[in-house]
Amino acid sequence: MQIVSTIKDVKAVVKKWKEEGHTIGFVPTMGFLHEGHGSLITAAREANEKVVVSIFVNPMQFGPNEDFDSYPHDLERDSKICENLGVDLIFHPTPEEMYPQDFFTYVDMSVLTEELCGLNREGHFRGVCTVVNKLFNITQPDRAYFGEKDAQQLAIIKQMVKDLCMNVEVIDCPTVREEDGLAKSSRNTYLSPEDRGAALIVSDTISLGESLVKEGETNAEKLIAAMETHLKTEPKAKIEYVKVVDGETLQPISTIRPGVLVAIAVHIGKTRLIDNFSVRKL
């Protein structure tokens, strides 16, 4: 496994691979890898001859009051995980390598970015679109892997690839959870032991929502009310949103049907947690 930090070095490796006719799977990450990332890497490993993982905490997708400076990192640990999972190349650039002083371009999107997390994280998805677009151009993958936990990000990346006719297939992978149900996230490390207990309300509420839909609830307003009521049973939980939206356009809908995304964002102490489920069938 190689670890490189410059765009030029990645492009040289990728060029060689392309000339040799290899397929490339790509997993973009912000590092501090957990089993969620592991599942993406494993999926990439199974379907492609070469696997690239990027580890880059992207400053452009963090707001001024967000956790860019405190975001956890451990390159040595991440490298071991990648090596064990059969990764061929880690791309670990500096912010200056990705955004030199004379960097002026951005990729953004209307509609999908204006709902859910977009309401409280202004500019977040512009940062995501820009960095992912750039990483796709650098690594030129046949397939790129994203987790369903970040459902809005996944929908936005798919939309960008479709709109700009990018030559990559976006593969979504199921959310990986702790034994008690909490969705895996690098941000879970922020949780104090007490907050970690309280955080369970998030995945519990997702389970509740899934059950209600399975039992026949098709009224989005009623589902939201039930999920909000359940979230409020945890005094430490501060609701940011509970939303029922179209899974592709992310626009609010009133009647639940297959293809609908039910997404929540909740603050537990200083930690912001998101979770969701998709309605596959009624």
Next chain:
Amino acid sequence: MQIVSTIKDVKAVVKKWKEEGHTIGFVPTMGFLHEGHGSLITAAREANEKVVVSIFVNPMQFGPNEDFDSYPHDLERDSKICENLGVDLIFHPTPEEMYPQDFFTYVDMSVLTEELCGLNREGHFRGVCTVVNKLFNITQPDRAYFGEKDAQQLAIIKQMVKDLCMNVEVIDCPTVREEDGLAKSSRNTYLSPEDRGAALIVSDTISLGESLVKEGETNAEKLIAAMETHLKTEPKAKIEYVKVVDGETLQPISTIRPGVLVAIAVHIGKTRLIDNFSVRKL
């Protein structure tokens, strides 16, 4: 020569060419081809095994009061020109093919888009960046060819390719002029015979500017004043701007040096004309 109108068809041809190991040169146009486009196609023909020309009047780069509806077109004539110049593939999509109803993504840029034509054509360069980005992804060229006449567009495309690490080399080609000096442009067809005479002031002023720099003028303010004075000798000319800027960042500069771009925009009757020269050496 093939003429196709769907993205899918272009991608199929390009995929085959790539598999056969061919290099691809790409010339994006809005059609109504003239010798300026011809010089781009010829340059592409000389350096690449396959040449793709796109003909697409891009609605996204026209403002509400601009000439989208009246922009000239003649696909039959354009096809003959392309065939004679050895083009392999014309891509001629509909607006709906390029921008379906659920199209939400855009590519844009700060700094370079905020000067010169960007001041009076809001959203123009967002349209240019978005369509060129998409066309690059569709045609996947090794090299793409742009005219120096649209100097700001050229600088912006180069910046986009650099910032997003796109896998294409941008080649700039010299402005092609009529015998009397007027820069070739599809928009010259808008000029009445009388306006066509008056339009000569534009290229004349560029010649004057070049002479003054050659004679030793290094003060941008003085150069601008001399060029504006000259433009005002033509009663039909309405100056939009005369600017001296850095050729890469397009930011105004006060002392002329190699790498500087001198650009003008002038209205003759209802026709907006632009022209420019670059300072190569002092």
